[in-house]
Amino acid sequence: MAETRDSLHIVMLPWLAFGHMMPYLELAKLMAGKGHRISFLSAPRNIDRIPKPPSDLASLISFVKLPLPAVEHLPEGAEATSDLPYNKIQYLKKSYDMLQEPVAQFLESSDPDWIMYDFAPYWAGSIASRLGIRSVFFSIMTGACLGFLGPVWALKGGDYRKTPEDFTKRPNWVPFPTRVAFRHFEIKKIFDAVIGNASGVTDLYRFGAGQESCDIIALRSSYEVEPEWLSLLRDIHTKPIFPVGLLPPRDPETRGEMDSWRSIKEWLDSQKKGTVVYVAFGSEAKPSQIELTEIALGLELSGLPFFWVLKTRLGSSDTESVVLPNGFEERVKGHGVVWDSWVPQLNILAHDSVGGFLTHAGWSSVVEALSFERALILFTFLADQGLNARFLEERQIGYPIPRNESDGSVTRQSVAESLRLVMVEEKGRVYREKAKEMRPIFGDKEIQERYVNNLLNYLKEHRPVKHLKSKGITI
Structure with a gap:
């Protein structure tokens, strides 16, 4: 694919989490496929x-390695959130913020037309502006998540939300009825996003400053899925x-x-069609x-066949390894598999025997599952997952396993009942039907193409004037 005179040079700066880097890479491939040059910045190991x-x-896609500065309490070699237990991610943010100078130097020397940056490098927009480079705040989150987080004034320290309880209800800038909000146990677990961490900058402030200093806001969403939230974002920003677009996955691996x-x-x-729960x-x-x-005991109790990809540790510095109940694997042998290393998730979701997906409600996993019409059973952990789960629940696209409101605890009975409801019972048919209904929206490559073209047309029309002159394009 050759670069043309009309082509753009776009720098991409995602946060150091695979759930962020992969959608950025997917968009990079779609833009490169139309002849645009991409510089993708991240830490070397990533x-x-x-x-x-x-x-x-x-x-057309250059990968630029930016070594992370050493920071106290950040284990050596940890360059992505998946290398660390949650309480150490704050030190990764601290190190990441020390990349401001290397990023500025790269932008100055490569002189791109645009930079697309994530929530964490909230400083990238003002660096770009100083250098005469246009900027896009590109969020891998849904419009519902960004809409719930709110306008810049609220994110940068407005007095509106100060306690966990404040995040469990619809904010006053959302004019329509919605259940999209955190549950108490979800916001309690990640409340450092509001009150701050070792990096000295809260996640909310990063969102606010990042959206304030950009020229445009882009997000992994579509009007087919959440028109009202996209409309709200236009109003508040x-x-x-x-x-x-939703950046649906490419075809599964065939190697x-x-x-x-x-x-x-x-x-x-060896399993019957549509019977397996992928976990x-x-x-x-x-x-x-x-x-x-x-x-584990809920999966066993459900009697359903399952394939479980289980992470027992998060990186080498995670000292709290978790273990399965005694005799569990022996008892489920034949109808249940526990896998402890990497799997080709797309291949599994695409397989005919898989009928449902017990998922954390991370948006990438949701998009992948609905692209293959897999019914969703939801069990959230961190970040925006709670907001995604409410959004899916509100539309009856996913069923959340009932949990204790204050501590998030769950019983094996509610796990088993939820799985059976979504997978086989008549009253859960709506979730299976909804998954089928969503496939044309979530997996449509033509809709995806239209959104990328729309963005690229804007980026071409609004590229910095100096770059038009340097490419010999008449203004």
Whole structure:
């Protein structure tokens, strides 16, 4: 794919979490596929770990390694959130903020047309502005999440929300009825996002400052899914809002030499169509020991076949490893598999025997599951997952496992009952039907194409004047 005179040079600066880097990379591939040049910035180990783009795009996507400065309490070699238990991610943010100078130097020397940056590098917009580069705040979150978080004044320290309880109800800038809000146990677990952490900057402030200093806001969303939230964002930010589409996954891997997939496929092939529950909680979430025990015994109690990708530790510095109940794997042998290493998730979700997905409600996992019409059973852990779960629950696209409101605890009975409800019972048919209904919206490549073209047309029309002149384009 050759670069043309009309092509853009876009720098991408995602936060150091695979749930952020992968959607950024997906969008990078879509833009490179139209002849635009992308510089993708991240820490060295992350760049080594993310999948390489197809060979026809390799010349247009450059990966730029930015070594992370050493910070006290940040374990050596930890460069992504999945390398760390939750309480150490604050030190990753502290180190990340020390990349301001290297990022500024890269922007100055490469002189791109635009930079697309995430919530964490809230400082990128003002650096770009100083250098005459246009900027996009690109959030991998839904419009419902950004809308709930609110306008800049609220994010940067307005007096509106100060306690966990304040985050459990609809904020006053949302003019329509909605259940999108955190549950008490969800916000309590991540309240450092509001009160601050070792980086000295709250996550809410990062969102506010990042959206304030950009030229436009883009997000992983579409008008087919949440028109009212996108409309609200236009009202509260008074700047252009661009949904970039849902970035559905490319086709599943077909490489026959993947040993892990061969043995997984063999097991899935032996199960009846639509009967298997796939269980996976993403790269950053790990159940507590009590949650793990109840989830395991609930899976067993449900009697349903399941394939569970289980993370027992988050990085080498995680000292609190969790273990399955005694004799569990022996008892479920034949109809249940526990897998403790990487899996090709798309291949599993695409397999005919999988009917439902017990998920943490991370948006990437939701998009992947609905692209293959898999019914959703929700069990949230961190970040925006609670808001995603409410959004899905409100539309009857996903069913949340009932939990204790104050501490989030769960019983094996409620796990088993929820799984059976969504997978086999008549009263849960709505969730299975909704998953089918969503497939054309979540998996449609043409809708996706339209959103990317729309964004790129704007970026071309509004590129900095100096860059038009340097490319010999008449203004």
